[in-house]
Amino acid sequence: MxxxxxxxxxxxxxxxxxxxIFCSCTTAFGGAPNTHCCPVCMGMPGTLPxxxxxxxxxxxxxxxxxxxxxxxxxxxxxxxxxxxxxxxxYQVSQLYLPIARNGRVAISTEDGEKEIRIHELHMEEDAGxxxxxxxxxxxxxxxxxxxxxxxxxxxxxxxxxxxxxxAYLETLKSTLEYLGVSDCxxxxxxLRCDVNLSVRPAGSQTLGTRTEMKNLNSFKAIxxxxxxxxxxxxxxxxxxxxxxxxxxxxxxxxxxxFSMRSKEDTQDYRYFPEPDLPPLELSEEYLEGLRxxxxxxxxxxxxxxxxxxxxxxxxxxxxxxxxxxxxxFEETVALGAPPKEAANWMxxxxxxxxxxxxxxPKEMKLTPANLAALIALVEAGKINRNTATKxxxxxxxxxxxxxEYVCTHGLEQVSDPALVERTVEEVFRAQPQAVEQLRAGxxxxxxxLMGQVMxxxxxxxxxxxxxxxxxxKL
Amino acid sequence: xxxxKELVERLAALSRLRLPREEQxxxxxxxxxxxxxxxVLKKLDTSGAESxxxxxxxxxVLREDEVIPSQDREELLRNAPASxxxxxxxxxxxx
Numbered sequence: 001m002x003x004x005x006x007x008x009x010x011x012x013x014x015x016x017x018x019x020x021i022f023c024s025c026t027t028a029f030g031g032a033p034n035t036h037c038c039p040v041c042m043g044m045p046g047t048l049p050x051x052x053x054x055x056x057x058x059x060x061x062x063x064x065x066x067x068x069x070x071x072x073x074x075x076x077x078x079x080x081x082x083x084x085x086x087x088x089x090y091q092v093s094q095l096y097l098p099i100a101r102n103g104r105v106a107i108s109t110e111d112g113e114k115e116i117r118i119h120e121l122h123m124e125e126d127a128g129x130x131x132x133x134x135x136x137x138x139x140x141x142x143x144x145x146x147x148x149x150x151x152x153x154x155x156x157x158x159x160x161x162x163x164x165x166x167a168y169l170e171t172l173k174s175t176l177e178y179l180g181v182s183d184c185x186x187x188x189x190x191l192r193c194d195v196n197l198s199v200r201p202a203g204s205q206t207l208g209t210r211t212e213m214k215n216l217n218s219f220k221a222i223x224x225x226x227x228x229x230x231x232x233x234x235x236x237x238x239x240x241x242x243x244x245x246x247x248x249x250x251x252x253x254x255x256x257x258f259s260m261r262s263k264e265d266t267q268d269y270r271y272f273p274e275p276d277l278p279p280l281e282l283s284e285e286y287l288e289g290l291r292x293x294x295x296x297x298x299x300x301x302x303x304x305x306x307x308x309x310x311x312x313x314x315x316x317x318x319x320x321x322x323x324x325x326x327x328x329f330e331e332t333v334a335l336g337a338p339p340k341e342a343a344n345w346m347x348x349x350x351x352x353x354x355x356x357x358x359x360x361p362k363e364m365k366l367t368p369a370n371l372a373a374l375i376a377l378v379e380a381g382k383i384n385r386n387t388a389t390k391x392x393x394x395x396x397x398x399x400x401x402x403x404e405y406v407c408t409h410g411l412e413q414v415s416d417p418a419l420v421e422r423t424v425e426e427v428f429r430a431q432p433q434a435v436e437q438l439r440a441g442x443x444x445x446x447x448x449l450m451g452q453v454m455x456x457x458x459x460x461x462x463x464x465x466x467x468x469x470x471x472x473k474l
Numbered sequence: 475x476x477x478x479k480e481l482v483e484r485l486a487a488l489s490r491l492r493l494p495r496e497e498q499x500x501x502x503x504x505x506x507x508x509x510x511x512x513x514v515l516k517k518l519d520t521s522g523a524e525s526x527x528x529x530x531x532x533x534x535v536l537r538e539d540e541v542i543p544s545q546d547r548e549e550l551l552r553n554a555p556a557s558x559x560x561x562x563x564x565x566x567x568x569x
Contacts, residue, residue, distance in 0.1 A: 017539050024542035033560045038545045044553075054539035082490055084564045132566060140561035268488055278532035 002202040005230045008157035012150050013182045014190035015058045020147035021125050022049030033142035041147035043088030055149040058181035059123045063100025066118050074280040079269045085127035095271045098122035107167040117156040162226040177323035192217045199233045209243040213250050225250040309339035324362035331368035337375040353396045365399040373402040414461045424469045427452045477505045
């Protein structure tokens with residue numbers, strides 16, 4: 001039998017605010033345990049939460065960008081549970097009136113464009129970090145992350161493969177980065193996913209029993225977990241065993257999912273409206289103001305780069321795929337670099353070096369100003385392309401000053417025509433045979449002679465000028 | 475509403491309460507009384523009234539996104555029954 005995989009996604013995204021959702025503690029990553037905490041995020045009796053204005057703005061802007069309807073009258077709800085990752089014994093979330101609903105996102109698949117429906121987007125607070133000590137039989141609690149603002153984005157079960165899931169996540173990531181509402185650093189946990197997956201006979205319209213996989217924080221883990229869980233469910237069904245509705249944990253080291261809890265002990269969260277937070281009304285003027293501020297998204301920008309800068313479609317797509325690349329590109333161009341040159345350097349040498357260093361574009365030290373300076377030196381004929389590549393590779397890791405590097409290493413192009421001429425004469429004397437062959441019309445020898453001249457000039461001459469000098473000496 | 479033994483057990487479990495049998499029985503009676511009183515209240519016509527969650531003049535209470543230094547850790551940990559000077563220690567809890 002052929003099976004079809006049906007997947008829905010819940011994505012938690014940390015918002016890039018300076019402070020927590022309900023108190024003024026910093027959201028900075030890291031920090032010694034429990035040093036980013038106060039009585040509010042620690043849930044001390046008698047404290048009152050106050051909503052961070054920026055959280056509402058970021059959540060609403062994300063909702064608008066995902067083509068959602070925005071809830072005009074918002075409320076928060078309490079989700080009650082006993083687990084020491086939240087000292088209050090409840091998480092403040094939005095169950096009844098999420099800030100955004102009924103959105104859609106277009107993704108590119110092998111079979112063309114596909115629409116993924118967004119069920120809802122709501123605001124909530126993150127929980128703390130627990131470290132279990134197997135020796136002491138105790139758990140250590142670090143509450144720095146308690147109250148860090150999150151949005152949870154829930155899709156309809158519209159995915160049919162892991163590839164579609166990744167395409168959606170890449171679009172989502174790029175959208176949120178364009179908006180500047182999240183830095184989407186997966187390794188720091190600012191974007192993480194729960195995957196709801198079921199299988200059904202191809203062509204069937206009813207949904208199979210699903211499982212939920214938690215603990216997925218890299219695209220690789222998501223793909224592998226989907227692959228594993230699809231196979232596991234199909235195997236069970238083909239053996240005549242039912243799939244049990246349960247929450248499963250993906251173990252990246254063991255490459256398998258393990259049962260966490262089944263439907264029978266599904267938690268009863270006893271949600272109720274949060275009495276400590278008054279309702280939040282978003283006026284039409286407020287939303288219109290946010291709409292006006294929405295930046296140009298990847299799709300529009302790609303078309304503009306092609307039309308305005310004449311970039312090839314592929315290059316425009318690569319740059320607009322990542323906000324960090326867009327920012328770098330636009331700044332380099334603003335500093336006077338020809339757009340095509342900037343794009344070539346970025347997608348060629350820069351990407352190569354990033355790959356070698358195992359870095360993401362947003363982690364690199366190289367600045368647009370420095371790349372623009374390098375391009376300017378090439379444009380002005382101060383260094384040739386070969387030298388420029390070497391300079392780029394050398395300055396890249398620490399963003400050493402291009403001009404200083406070229407100067408201290410004496411790499412400036414030899415522009416003295418007399419010196420080039422003298423060197424050509426030297427080479428002619430040393431290589432009479434090659435010169436004869438060239439005179440006889442063997443064009444291949446030209447490269448050899450140019451190499452000889454360049455070698456004597458430490459590669460610093462303009463190849464065009466060297467070629468000219470050789471021709472005129474013949 | 476009928477308050478059954480199962481319901482009381484479930485509520486106790488959700489609230490992390492250990493109820494001895496006598497107390498369970500007592501609780502069953504009391505819960506039935508409370509819920510019975512709710513039925514009395516429900517008879518009042520409130521069709522024109524605002525719900526409590528919606529009432530009050532307060533709305534849109536918001537603060538600026540500006541960092542204020544957090545509480546001193548030593549002070550925070552002083553309230554905890556157990557700590558190691560950096561983190562709160564609780565009985566092992568693995569989900």
